[in-house]
Amino acid sequence: MTHGVVIVGASHAGVQVAISLRDLGYERPITLISGEQGLPYQKPPLSKGFLSGGIDYSRMAFRNADYFIGKSIKLLQNRWVLSIDRDAKSVVVKSGLNGKSDVIGYDHLVLTTGASAKNPTIPGVDLPAVVTIREVSDSLSVKSAIETASRIVVYGAGFVSLEVASTLAKMGKNVIVVARSGRVLTRILPKELSDFLVNRHKATGTDFIFNSTIESISAVSGNTTNVHLDSGKRLTADLVVLGIGTTVNDQLANDAGLQCDDGILVDRACLTSDPFISAAGDCASWVQVHDSQPTRAECVQTAVDQAKIIAARLAGKPLPEQVSPWFWTDQVGIKLQIAGNTLDYDDMVVRGDVASDKFSLIYYRSGAIVRVDSVNSPADHLAARKLVTNQSVVSKDLVVDSDTKLKTLN
Amino acid sequence: MSKSITICFELSDGSRKEVEAELGQSVMQTAIFNNVEGIDAECGGSCMCATCHVYSNDSNALILPEIEEEEEEMLSETAAERKPFSRLSCQLLVTEELDGAVFQIPEVQS
Numbered sequence: 001m002t003h004g005v006v007i008v009g010a011s012h013a014g015v016q017v018a019i020s021l022r023d024l025g026y027e028r029p030i031t032l033i034s035g036e037q038g039l040p041y042q043k044p045p046l047s048k049g050f051l052s053g054g055i056d057y058s059r060m061a062f063r064n065a066d067y068f069i070g071k072s073i074k075l076l077q078n079r080w081v082l083s084i085d086r087d088a089k090s091v092v093v094k095s096g097l098n099g100k101s102d103v104i105g106y107d108h109l110v111l112t113t114g115a116s117a118k119n120p121t122i123p124g125v126d127l128p129a130v131v132t133i134r135e136v137s138d139s140l141s142v143k144s145a146i147e148t149a150s151r152i153v154v155y156g157a158g159f160v161s162l163e164v165a166s167t168l169a170k171m172g173k174n175v176i177v178v179a180r181s182g183r184v185l186t187r188i189l190p191k192e193l194s195d196f197l198v199n200r201h202k203a204t205g206t207d208f209i210f211n212s213t214i215e216s217i218s219a220v221s222g223n224t225t226n227v228h229l230d231s232g233k234r235l236t237a238d239l240v241v242l243g244i245g246t247t248v249n250d251q252l253a254n255d256a257g258l259q260c261d262d263g264i265l266v267d268r269a270c271l272t273s274d275p276f277i278s279a280a281g282d283c284a285s286w287v288q289v290h291d292s293q294p295t296r297a298e299c300v301q302t303a304v305d306q307a308k309i310i311a312a313r314l315a316g317k318p319l320p321e322q323v324s325p326w327f328w329t330d331q332v333g334i335k336l337q338i339a340g341n342t343l344d345y346d347d348m349v350v351r352g353d354v355a356s357d358k359f360s361l362i363y364y365r366s367g368a369i370v371r372v373d374s375v376n377s378p379a380d381h382l383a384a385r386k387l388v389t390n391q392s393v394v395s396k397d398l399v400v401d402s403d404t405k406l407k408t409l410n
Numbered sequence: 411m412s413k414s415i416t417i418c419f420e421l422s423d424g425s426r427k428e429v430e431a432e433l434g435q436s437v438m439q440t441a442i443f444n445n446v447e448g449i450d451a452e453c454g455g456s457c458m459c460a461t462c463h464v465y466s467n468d469s470n471a472l473i474l475p476e477i478e479e480e481e482e483e484m485l486s487e488t489a490a491e492r493k494p495f496s497r498l499s500c501q502l503l504v505t506e507e508l509d510g511a512v513f514q515i516p517e518v519q520s
Contacts, residue, residue, distance in 0.1 A: 056434075335480075382484070383487060407486075
């Protein structure tokens with residue numbers, strides 16, 4: 001009997017593996033195991049459009065129920081994989097509904113278990129007015145809390161935190177961002193862009209407290225809490241949103257003896273140390289193009305690219321080429337699109353007009369373009385992806401000339 | 411069940427697929443949900459990737475919303491040739507007026 005492919009986690013990567021397998025003509029069974037109830041959905045709107053009410057839940061689903069049925073993709077909802085038996089090639093799956101466990105066999109296993117929001121180990125983290133945002137249920141909690149909450153403390157200065165701050169400030173809330181670092185998006189953006197974003201946030205009324213740690217949160221009354229900082233300062237909040245990063249969900253892989261190091265280690269073909277197990281998305285650590293060390297990219301595009309690589313391999317098709325990671329954020333009226341994630345550069349030039357919030361920063365290393373950040377300049381970004389993947393050598397005079405389309409320089 | 415209308419996608423091989431489109435969804439999502447091949451929509455409808463390119467026609471053009479600056483800029487970077495009635499389908503919401511509308515899908519998206 002053929003078991004086909006079993007996919008653990010209905011994340012961006014997990015769903016894409018299933019879709020691409022069918023697109024490529026894979027005919028054996030596909031089982032997609034989801035820890036949540038309901039159709040698999042896209043997470044980027046959880047901190048943006050879904051939170052503000054602009055995007056309805058029904059518009060976040062990857063596909064509708066008819067799709068999964070029509071394509072013979074068996075979607076198991078509210079199930080948790082407890083363990084992998086690599087010798088028997090099977091997984092133990094527990095149902096969240098009745099608590100029963102089943103054993104499901106696989107020919108090939110794909111781990112797309114993602115990452116969880118990191119919870120700081122501080123007193124008060126379990127209070128009802130303290131939340132993280134990772135799943136739709138989290139975002140729904142925030143939506144319900146902000147019906148009455150007006151003072152919001154956001155802890156952390158990564159993409160999700162800043163998007164939440166932007167969304168809530170726009171809804172008229174008083175937002176204070178507390179960051180352990182000295183600026184926002186330290187590991188992701190150069191200082192110039194961090195400062196640019198912070199200024200835009202401040203213009204919407206959001207305050208920032210940098211170089212600070214929350215030591216504890218205490219209940220005052222109702223949902224009102226006091227947030228105690230290491231400086232001794234105390235903030236009063238009706239809602240505290242924690243966004244201090246993620247913890248990779250690699251326990252299952254680790255327990256099964258797969259090689260892990262802050263993520264499940266995979267090769268360029270997204271294969272783990274077991275030839276019958278692949279991994280993709282936020283849980284997978286791989287060596288990006290032009291990189292030497294494995295990292296977790298934690299972006300939608302890498303999740304999708306890795307999923308397509310796995311599907312191609314399992315369907316016996318040529319593997320798509322690796323491209324440089326690209327990602328985006330939408331906050332305080334700024335659409336920031338990033339091609340290439342290195343901060344190792346020796347020169348940078350500005351294309352466009354910073355004063356009018358429409359420009360791209362183009363970064364060079366040894367004369368080659370290694371990264372491009374585009375602010376409200378989507379055409380630049382689309383062209384930049386190729387320039388960065390190819391590490392193109394293009395003269396600075398040419399890239400700063402707004403009359404020359406970047407596309408023509410590829 | 412939300413109200414729906416019928417729209418038609420003409421694939422790059424010339425074949426046509428008529429599908430039910432729910433009001434309020436985007437034309438991109440309608441295509442994806444109905445298994446219409448040739449729309450990638452890599453970014454999920456955030457107007458970030460230009461991989462949901464479609465060709466509208468002159469009669470649709472009157473009922474579709476005007477192209478905003480952002481979409482205009484993305485359309486200059488589509489993989490397939492930009493034509494007079496090129497649109498990004500994630501930016502087009504299904505309205506009753508679109509009943510019977512036809513959208514052509516280009517050969518490539520990326």
